[in-house]
Amino acid sequence: MILIRLAGQSLWSRRLTVALTVFAIALSVALFLGVEKLRTGAKASFADTISGTDLIVGARSGGVQLLLYSVFRVGNATNNVTWESYQDIAAREEVAWIVPMSLGDSHRGFRVLGTTPAFFERYRFRGGRALSYAEGARFDDLFDAVLGADVAAQLGYALGQEIVVAHGVASFTEHDDKPFRVTGILDKTGTPVDRTVFVSLEAIEAIHVDWSGGGRSRDTVSAEEVRAMDLTPGAVTAALVGVSSKLQIFGLQRWVNEYPEEPLLAILPGVALGELWDIIGVAESALVGVSAMVVVTALLGMAAMIFSGLNERRREMAILRAVGARPWTILLLLMTEAALMSLVAVIVGVGLLYTGLFFARSYIDTAFGLYLQIGAPSGRELAVLASVVAAGTVVSLVPALRAYRMSLTDGMQVRI
């Protein structure tokens, strides 16, 4: 008890240096926990990119590749799924719903996705949240388009804007004879949906009616004429599938993977997301490592501060020895001081983190689509905090042992 009071008073008497040291540790702790929050938040957001979908079906390639092009709009499909195969899958009794996806075109760097209106009902993110409209509504007409939030924001589009779809992903040939009109703009989701232009599946077929082999054919079909044609697609890029019972997921997956007519691949989004995170998650370990080093640096700074104070405090130690304190007590006193500093630093650090989270959360959500939860510290975080206090105490053992030896040799003599 007397130790804690003496340590507290001693610290208070040096409050400026102590405050700076404590603040340095607190900042490092806040940084570490902040990185931890971002990391888990990013992982959770990432895993929540798509939910509610049981299987993603595409042409046979790798699971991660299928996920990348169908959900993240990264890369291209090596092959398509023929419309007949799509119909076969849709006809399976396990299939509760199926949403086709046709990719390949773009608009000013944003991917264009041809799909059915069912996409807007079936696509779920962040634990089951549905898409919602900031303005307008889904497409009705053949040449209607719905924009993701980033597309509208970055290109400055409003409802009624006329847009032209380019052929391919990086190409200068445009489907300028068949312009689209923006009828809806989606709310921000923090998923690739934000960076996507949505049109109907038929529209994708329509703009390609008079194209063959990557170029426009001589017999052009006008936007009006195409409306009268049969726009059933020959193939789709991928499909999102929901099953009626979760028990049937694996049966259907096997059936798709063994589909005899063409090589197909069905993946579970959660599993593929996990695989993908394992690949890109290396960066997170580096982040955690760097912020852990910052904590270590701050703790070493504290040890240095205790060290540099030792000489000035020789008379304090001599006084304590004279009134009967053991050298051991001196050692404990210094370690108590370090423990108190670390403890206060950890508390301040947690305070800084939550204050920062409280103010930055909505900004981070809208700017990066990262949803950070403010909750009680997790067991892992508490363990980190406890180990910071423990590490601070252990680090102080070095100067404390020196003080121990000094108090043994100095005894009651005040050497200054």
Add this chain to the structure above:
Amino acid sequence: MPTRTDRDAIRLRDLSFTWPGRTGFSLTVPEFSVAAGEKLFLLGESGSGKSTLLSLICGIAAPRAGQVAVDGVDLARLRGPARDRFRANRIGVIFQMFNLLPYASPLENILLPLAFAPERRTSVGDPHAEALRLTGALGLDPDLVLRARASELSIGQQQRVAAARALIGGPRLVIADEPTSALDAATQGAFIELLMSQVDAAGATLVLVSHDARLADRFDRVRDISEIAVTGRAAA
């Protein structure tokens, strides 16, 4: 087991001591004793072995051979922690200066030994009141004792607080190491008077070390350290 010797407050016999390390400073005391209740003036220049002698009497350092009996207990036979405990319980120490923890109040400084000395703690009924009684007797304003910070006191006031700390709880022996040399001549005498009367009131033994022989005439006995202790420096 500590052996009781006799009624002497301090009794050194055939004592020899060498500081560990390369300095090779050694000190021997054939025979030296201080009677209980005696007020002894030890005259010693710095370098006379004064600090070493006091360290031995206070149980900070242990002799290589011989006897250091304080209040009838042979410190040479006690282990380090037991000597620390013994010092806390039986001995009050006053330094030349820098006696107080600067960040604590005078009162907290006075009560500090009681935290380490259960015997002195039990002998004081109300530590608070006793601290104020002592400081009152030593001529300190209670307001100053309770509210000031130790670093705000003048050197004379600090020395009086140190005296109160050395006396609280009635230790058997008070060791004062040049307690007045930081004071001006006018206050030196007054401080010694106050200290002596309080040591008398407590029935304790006082050993005061100083290089200033002018203060010696108030004491029961005066000894020069060079007559008691033989110091030497072994060839390295």
